[in-house]
Amino acid sequence: MTQPARVAYVNVLARDNVALASFYQHVFGFPEIESHRSPIYRCLDAGGMELGFNADEAYELLGIGDRRPSGASPVRVYFTIEVGAPEDVDAAAARAATNGGAVIKPPYTTYYNARQAVLEDPEGNVFRVNHRMGPRQPAAEIANPPWKQAP
Secondary structure: OOOOOOOOEEEEEOOOHHHHHHHHHHHHOOOEOHHHOEOOEEEEEOOOOEEEEEOOHHHHHOOOHHHOOOOOOOOOOOEEEEOOOHHHHHHHHHHHHHOOOEEEEEEEEOOOOEEEEEEEOOOOOEEEEEEEOOOOOOHHHOOOOHHHOOO
């Protein structure tokens, strides 16, 4: 019997993989998995998933050298880090801002019962910090859903 598929790694292609790994260590306290370290790679233990940071050379190694970003590009993928309490969302947003990141959307309560903030790391990658406060309310039961509000 084979095991079900799961997300095991998230890798971020970075201009400075060492500095970017350090940012996430400072904001979330993720320890480095030093046995995975190489001159072009740093890896953090993100609580059951590995968060990796690849240097520029990885573009060629992966066969995607022609897909390097040039200038500002749209956000197409982001990841979410779950924390243990609502106040941890606020604290992570503050640490991100003081460690070279930015707060895109300050901590708020979502329509689906979570405390959340949208942040940006020092290289412009967007990520969320989240704490689920209770059961998720079904979309059909939300009184004023944000997807039906005028821009």
